[in-house]
Ligand SMILES: Nc1nc2c(ncn2[C@@H]2O[C@H](COP(=O)(O)OP(=O)(O)O)[C@@H](O)[C@H]2O)c(=O)[nH]1
């Protein structure tokens with residue numbers, strides 16, 4: 414668990430991180446205490462407190478992201494996996510397939526990796542907009558990173574004008590049609606119905622490819638609608654049991670690289686069983702990003718499921734109003750507290766409000 418690593422407050426408290434020892438085998442379990450993790454120099458209570466503070470700060474921003482995505486009609490999906498499971502390959506194939514089968518759907522990608530913009534370049538080569546986020550030593554994306562990356566996406570910039578054009582006039586527009594309250598984009602609004610905000614923006618999908626790591630991205634809410642865990646058949650069918658947090662947090666598991674099954678001794682049924690043991694409600698799709706087998710079911714999942722298709726106007730309206738408020742508050746906060754320049758050592762991006770702890774340690778999977 415990377416949340417608490419790098420904390421400089423060592424030495425003051427007495428460590429109490431003795432592991433549980435298996436009486437028969439001598440195996441050590443460092444996650445058996447109340448914090449479920451061991452941090453040198455920190456007590457279990459202190460560890461829990463730090464984690465709550467840091468994750469709490471993250472969750473505030475994640476909640477804002479979620480409202481922001483909803484206000485823009487964006488369905489955000491957080492793709493999590495170990496490195497090399499095929500996330501970027503799947504995204505490129507998905508973008509091509511959507512162009513052919515659902516050309517009205519906007520797609521944008523936020524790419525998380527420690528270094529390089531290789532993956533963003535691969536996405537941009539498909540024609541879809543992408544923003545690369547390099548986390549440096551950080552081993553996961555956090556909500557503030559995603560907020561900033563989303564702001565960089567030009568599709569967001571465009572959509573924003575729409576959103577803000579709606580956010581205010583709606584307060585006084587429900588009684589009648591005779592006000593001309595100046596929608597800049599001239600699209601029609603039927604205020605008696607629940608669908609007005611979909612009349613102009615086609616549905617849009619925001620894929621967030623997290624840093625390859627099956628451990629801590631499970632903890633970090635980015636404001637996504639769902640986490641999608643990608644497991645490739647070359648990794649072994651036992652991974653859902655070995656990394657249960659990730660598979661418990663995911664709504665969908667994609668079993669990728671099934672074209673390789675003839676060459677392996679991977680037991681598909683057992684893998685699915687393991688995944689359902691940690692998450693009985695998980696949806697599982699088998700797929701090959703390179704041959705395209707199974708792509709249709711994935712596209713169906715992407716295009717069908719979103720709850721925001723069916724939401725009533727009231728809820729949507731409330732969200733729009735709320736997001737306008739939040740954005741105004743955020744702008745005001747930024748104006749009042751200009752961010753100090755970051756030191757290179759702290760580039761792991763901290764949640765705001767004075768979280769003092771360096772987040773992240775590479776290779777959380779060892
Ligand atoms: N055989 C096979 N290889 C795949 C598939 N998907 C991805 N790969 C390969 O797996 C490697 C890692 O893929 P990449 O998309 O970069 O994985 P990421 O690190 O999760 O983004 C590349 O060599 C891909 O060509 C698949 O469905 N079948």
Ligand SMILES: [Mg+2]
Nearest residue numbers: 500501532622
């Ligand atoms: Mg990738």
Ligand SMILES: [Zn+2]
Nearest residue numbers: 415552553629
């Ligand atoms: Zn991490």
Ligand SMILES: [Zn+2]
Nearest residue numbers: 481485573576
């Ligand atoms: Zn916005």
